[in-house]
Amino acid sequence: MGCNASTLAKIHNVDELILETGFSSSHICHLYNRFHSLDKDDKGLLNRGDFQNISELAVNPLGDRIINNFFPDGVDLIDFNSFARTLARFRPVEESLKKEPDSPEPINSRANKLKFAFQLYDQDKDGKISNNELLQVLRLMLGVQVTEEQLDNITDRTIQEADLDGDNAISFEEFKKVRAKLSGHFLASSCLTSDWDLGWGYGVASL
């Protein structure tokens, strides 16, 4: 797969990137190859269209939202480093390396993963998931069989469940709490176990 030093050499600031993201160099290599296979016109940058070319994303109800999350405000092209950095959030947490209190928060921390999910909902970036924003996501995630009325109903309930300060919106703190309270196991089960490890280069599976 051509995963060698010469590939690494092509990457800008590769050492820094490895340090920051915590990826191994072979992971970086694979991601780099992936980056280039996505980059259809070899411009060294990815735009939204490149992401939209991934056909699996087209059948992912949140696909477009997730793509948008790769692009910071007002940016239409991303380079490899920011691509890797975004993906690094989803790197499994090594359970053995319990976080030392004074070390900086790692990029793949639980909070960062949640932040990513939160941004998916929070489209206007005001730090709150409003009723409307939640409704939109629900609309994406639920089948067409669900009526508007039902959607509204679900939205209201979801907000009520999470809303602690009564502003009829979910702040990131509240979001975190809901996730923590309800499903301490969730991030543990989905992100950290072997199932999620499997996610890395699923298609690469074998030799």
Next chain:
Amino acid sequence: MQCKKLKERVSLLVVVLLLCSSTKAENKINATTDTGGGGGAPPSGYKIVTFNWQHVMNPYIISVWIMVASIAKMVFHMSSKLTTIIPESALLIFLGLLLGGVVWAADHVASYTMKPTLFFFYLLPQIVLDAGYFMPNRLFFGNLGAILTYAVIGTVWNAAAVGLSLYGVYLTGLMGDLNVDGMLDFLLFGSLLAAVDPVAVIAVFEEVHVNDVLFIIVFGESLLNDGVTVVLYNVFDSFIAIGGVNVTGVDCVKGVVSFFVVALGGTLIGIIFAFLLSYISRFTKRVQIIEPGFVFIISYLAYLTAEMLSLSSILAITFTGVCCQKYVRANLSEGSATTVRYMMKLLASGSETIIFMMLGISAVDVSIWEWNTAFILLTLLFIAVYRVIGVVTLTWILNRYRVVPLGFIDQVVMSYGGLRGAVAYGLVALLDENRVKEKKLFFSTTVIVIYFTVVLQGCTTKSLVTWLKVKRSEHRDPLISEKLHGRAFDHILSAIEDISGQIGHHYIRDKWENFDKKYISKLLMRKSALKSKDQILDVFHNLNIKDAITYIAEGERRGSLAFIKTPSALQLVNVNFNSNKQSEDEAPTSSVLREDASAICLDMQAVELRRKSLRDCEDVYTHHLLQQYLYKPKKQQKYNYSRHEVTSNEDDAQEKEIFEKTMKRRLASFKSTKHGVSQSKKLAKHYKKDPSQKKRSDEMLSNGGQLVFHDPEFSDPEDPCEFDVISNGGSNFISNVARQALADTCNGIDNLVFIPEEETVTRQALPPWATNNDTVALSQRAQVQMPWSPNNFRRLMPLRLSSRSTDSFLLADIPVPEEHPLSFLPEGTAL
């Protein structure tokens, strides 16, 4: 309730037993009367009714056995608990033992045993064909390296290690005096026991849901290593025939060579016959009734041909199935494809049942048993230990090359899943007693090993898996937010996986797919199957029918169709969730739903909660709603191979639905930026050309009229390729779609029968963004209404992909009065 069921079961069982014993008794009586009276006395005049037992005996007995086995299976499945605790295969073996005991008690002769010919010619082929035909190809070839490593090296290692260790222990004298020639006998024995059996493995692993990669590795290994075992077996058998001392170095080399020749030759035969089959299926359009027959008969011929040439027949028929599936599914009509599917499952499931039952029955025969405690126990020990060593070592080597290493749990499951089965039985029964003096001992040991692995390991595998993954099945809190956010996160993970994944194999796969598209598909697929556009309507038609069915089913399940009109939560108080739940359990929905045990459990909790208060009741309803309509993350729905269930196409409908939504959204955002208006105009124009739709298109034109005509760039109605123009005009999303559609065979559609893998996506993919009614409507309604509400969702609009080849569409399109759009959608949209 439970008690009643039990009674039912017992009585059924009694009936079954009576039936077989009476057949048996009749058999005896008639045999004696026939021989006694038949020859001597001349027939005394014309008999109106004669009793010709001898005449029908063999087919009759076979049919009765099959019926007994099927009824037994039915009985087992009356209680879902029973089969979850003890795998069906083990139950069938027990039943076989019981029946064998009855037969034995009746006349002290084991009249029914499984003959190797019966097994190899009539029972095994369809099981292997089924596995090959429903093989998730992409997963299989993606993991081919690992599968081959385990299948070839692992099997050789097992055979050699078990054989040599037993020989070593024999030399120490621990087993007492055995009548063997030497090392070769033990190696032969080792080789016939080396293979993990596909029948047993599928039977057990199907009930234990492990992840895809693990499943395909164990499953693939068990399929391919049969080839290896048979070769090893033949090599050692012929060495014994030559005589241990006469085996020269040249013979050994020949053995190694024959190993490759047999394996590769079998594969080649399989590929050739797959080609033949695909080619023939191209021309069966006019004989649809016999279409399905070709699939079975040609595959069977592949098996027999390989057998005739003494190549690996198992590999041959496996690869026939694997290679032909894409083309055959494309070529066959929908009905035939369904027939093939069900027929395949019927045959495979049936012969599996018979095999396990026969394994039980065959064991009840005192004359074949020979007990040697040391030998038997040591064999069991060696088999288990060397399996573990083999798996761990090979995994360690493989993990150095794999990007996704196989974890500890995977290795445990793989080692533990080394079930031996009917292939070993068949091979040991084939042994020639004149050459292998200890055949009886080998036979007994093999039977013990099979029982031990299938029953003991089979029963405990599931609990082992759950125990190892205990974290996973934690209790869940039934809160809406959790469910929602959890699902959202699942989607995120699966998306991230898609973005980062698929790194390897791209080059080779792309090359192959190009080659396939350019040459092979053209040769092997019907012209109509190739022209995806002609089938778009078919696909839509199918989806619509499916929607309609779910719609009705949904209504019936909820007691009435009233829910459609009154979707509010409060109205549903009266709906009986219990019956609801039950029907959900019993209905053969997708295995995905069943697999998602935690989700179902969550629903159960919801059911309990129901009685508490109105508010809770609403909660329950919401949960139910979420449970049903939240899109499932892709990962959960991939590759469910099941022997006993024909997987439903639910997932594809979901994928399609999401795809439509996504594409419409992209289209909308694109339009809102630049070219949207002109596009709606284009689409409107197509309507205008279409006579059956004229009225509607006129209306649209007039609605959209004021918006339309201020983009001169696109006003030429004869523009040959509007969409291309648009895509060149600024956004690449349309070309994206096209490329996307061609680029990838979506996951999870492997079981979708009426469509070939690749073309599926093309056909499924293209329509959504071209469902122009909505996109047209959008520009008008967008301000008033949220664009993606279900009300706007319609299917089966006449599609226009480009201005070329429109006629087929126009012809195929069903003229429909405009006030009834062709929508089967379940919600109350139209009401």
